[in-house]
Amino acid sequence: MEDIATSEIQVYDLSTKTVNLTPTGATVVREITTKIQPGLSEITVLGLDPKIDVDSIRIEGSGPATITDIQTEIVPRRLLFEDVYGGEPDDDDLSDNDDPKLKSLRDERASAEERLEKARNNEKMAVQVLGFMDSYGNRMQPQHTENSKLEEFVEQYIERYATESERHSKAKAQVSKEEKEIESLSVKILKVEQQLQRRRDKSLREREQGKSQEMRKRDEQRRFWTQSVGQVVVHLDSQSSLTPGSSRRSSLSVVEQPTDSPADSSEREVTLRLSYVVPGAKWFSRYEMNINTPSSTARVTYGAEFQNRSSETWSDTKVILSTSQTAFSGLHENIPSLQVWHVKLISQDDSNEQPSWEKIVRSVSEGGRPAVDHRTANQDFKMQSQRLEQQKKRILLMARQDPNVLTREPLQAVKVPPQPAGPPTLFRRQPAPMAMMQQAAPMASAPMAAQQLAANVYEDNDDDGNNNEDNEDKILQPPNLEYQDSTRQEYGLTTTYNLPGRRTLIPSSVNRRHALTKLDLKSILLQHVIVPKHRAAAFFRARIRNTSSIQILRGRVGVTVDNAFLGTTTMPNCGPNDFFDISLGVDPSILVTYAKPTVRRETSGSFFSKEDTAIFSRCCWVKNTKATAANIVVLDQVPMSNDEKLYMAILEPKGLVKEGDKVPMVEEESKGNGEVFLGKDGGVKWVMRLEPGKDLRFVLEYEMKVPRGNDVSVS
Structure with a gap:
């Protein structure tokens, strides 16, 4: 068997060519230049990060050799910490005798x-x-x-x-x-x-x-010192008979040996390029925004914050930042959103009883509770009970014939609705009827698997949880930055930024920052958004248009307004000429008061076709105590009917009939001017400019009619 020349190389002795940081990891490229003897050689590279992605390891290079195979594994570290970083520092003797x-x-x-x-x-x-x-x-x-x-x-x-x-x-x-x-x-x-x-x-x-x-x-x-390290073993074949015209496949370029020296006895220099992915290093966007309210402009410093949490040190390397299209959402303090407000009809036995209009004064999101139709609940309960009884009998029959069939055909759990009993309750879960529990006694003779599956019949798998949050749409765009000291390149959905100079990235828990560019955004609309039914407060919001040609990637942003630092929030994704919103918290200089919703009963219709009518009123009072005018946006809503017999019409503001309608606000010109919109799902939005020191009442009034003998409820 031919002898194999072996050599070991510690990774901290290797130079680092490039480090390509992404939001999830880093691609490291190192170069290995060494000399090998003719024949078979084995080069072992030790000291790689133990969390290295083994599937990402690639070996390329140049020289008169052929890569026969590669081995990768995680092995115990051979070197001690002191072997790499030296011992602890000694105390120096300080003396004045030599002065x-x-x-x-x-x-x-x-x-x-x-x-x-x-x-x-x-x-x-x-x-x-x-x-x-x-x-x-x-x-x-x-x-x-x-x-x-x-x-x-x-x-x-x-x-x-x-x-x-x-x-x-x-x-x-x-x-x-x-x-x-x-x-x-x-x-x-x-x-x-x-x-x-x-x-x-x-x-x-x-x-x-x-x-x-x-x-x-x-x-x-x-x-960051680890007890185990990654190891890559590269097997090379550098035979003297290898020529450029050889049919052997090689990942290294073959160089002919000089004719004046014996090829078999001379060392040959090869250069290997080792690339791999380490998950312990990444980068993310970081911004500093300075908003000037008098000029309605903003200056944004777009930066990159990167870190190295791996066990490797990358010395004197070229750092590249790379990213791809990613989806993010959420802000530090969200503005409340309006959910669809549905109402429905419920039949009642006493036709002379007035509808319970108070039940639909508030929507579910603001504390209203839907009523329970007991007749419908009883019918549903009977149907579910019959299905449950049939399924239980089928299980017992199958268990007596073939107990093993239970393991082949698992029983699907059946949702058992709560049995209505006593006074009406909201979202109450009732136990299964006692009679049904007693009928399960014959199952004691069935195998254990049958008992377990039968017990699953009574398991309540109902999930009442839902998510009522409705964030505004976020524009998902890849970053696209321009900076005089950085080189930007785009590859489809990926953009890379070559940082200037060369850097040394050591393992550290402290992040490093680099400013990429500065953006001057010339179009800002400062608004006070009020959703009074959820909170009587004015949320200060900056709606900013990205007037630059750069696509902004989501990241943390420190916000300064008129040279006063407010704190840190999140910058959403935004493309050129698109808008993004920055929440600036609650502005106490805009006073908001929301009156308790009221309802007024009326009766209309002829003797033979009487209807029950109610008029609902909601009122929000807003005052601008600032020395400048304020852009006010007030959001409220009216309920949506699920039944054609349940009639609803908006009385105030007048002129709002269908979705998309817009009417001007009728107010004193000295207070300001604005418009009212009827949006999707019954949303009503007032948009106006309120002059300094002025106050205004935003009134929402709507009428609802139902046939006599019906009740209403929030759905």
Whole structure:
């Protein structure tokens, strides 16, 4: 068997060519340049992120070799954390002994101290000599001493006294001078030592901060350190007989060996390009919006925020941002929406009883409750009970004949409606009748599977949950940005942005941002949207037209209005020349009051065909306390009839008959002007411009008629 030359390469030793970030992951391209011997070779690449998408691994390259096969797997990491990132930082020894200025001052003070000691000795010596001379003179006896010797002693005493006195005087002056010099030097030394101490304390703090920063960095690196890694093994065949005209299929280009050197004994250089997908890195859009209300303009900074949560470090690489068409929805604080308001007729036994108009004053979404038709409920319950009894008998018969058939034909659960009993209830679930529960006793002789399936017959699978939220339509568009430092390319639904320069992306829990472009949006409509039946408040909304040629991708946006930062919300998708809305919260300067809905009963029709009539009224009062005019949008609704016998007509505002009708608002010109629209599913919308300091009442009044002997309910 031919020997195989093996080699291992750690991924952190490889260069990173490109990193293509997407909203869900990153495509990494690395280059491997190595030399192989003729024959079979095996190159193992270690250290890849363990969450790597194995199916995404691709190997390409160039050189005189053929890729025979590739192996990929997740293996335990061989290297230790310290092998890659080194040990912990050591403590440095901070000392002042090497400071030249302090050393010079200390040397000068030492010399001054030596001179001071010498002067003090001279002073002391002069005193002692004079004392000795005095003592010697006191011991002399003039009667026993010759005159010549006495005179000689006196002359020597006078001369010596003068000499020692001068020495004492000079020594004393020297002592005073040196003491002052030493004191001055000590002050200078103290100042220098204090400066050095402050410098040392600063260096110590910087060292501690640096050490703390280094420890945080190591902790961050250790956080993304994994005990297992991805491994790719590439098998190459570099035979000397391989020629460009060979019929062997190869993913590497084959280069002929020079004729002046033996091909079998020379090393051959190959370059492999390894690409794979890592899910731990991604990017998303981030915006900063500054709205100027006097000029009705907005300036948007379009940026990209990207992160690397993988275990790999991509050094000195080209970063590419890529995205595709994606659907998003939702805002921070949604404006309430109006749901369809249906009403229906319910027959009643007493034809003289007036309809319960109060039941339909409110819709279900604002607290109204539908009534229960007991006769219809009883009929439905009887039908369901009969079906249940037939199904149960069929199950028992099948279980007696062949118990195994139950496992082959599972029983479908039957919904059992609640049995009406006592006073009417809303959305109440009643248990199954006791008689039906007792009839299940014969099933005790059936196999366990039959008992379990029979028990499922009484299981209540009714799901009353529903979703009443109705968000406004969102425009789904891919991003399409222009920026002088970024290169934009489009590939169908995908757009890529090449960030300028080269970057190093290390594993980190902190995101990085890059500004892509700035958009000047010149068309903004500021509105106050009021849905009083849900909340008596004015929601401030900016309806912005994308006047640029750039398609905006959904993302977080920080909103600033007239240099006041309001907070962060969500920017929806929006294409060129389309609108998008930004909710700016509730504006307290627009006062809203919503009166309680009222109903007024009337009777109409002839003696033989009488009808019960009711007139419903709703009223919303709005006042603009701002110093500027405000664009007001008020949304309300009227109920929709499910029965042709139930007649409904709008009395106020007048002129609203069918969907799409539009009438002007009749108000004082000093308060403002506007229009009223009748929309889909009974929605009524007032749109007007309310002048500063003015107030206005928005009245909705409608009439409903039903034949005598019928009741009404919300459906």
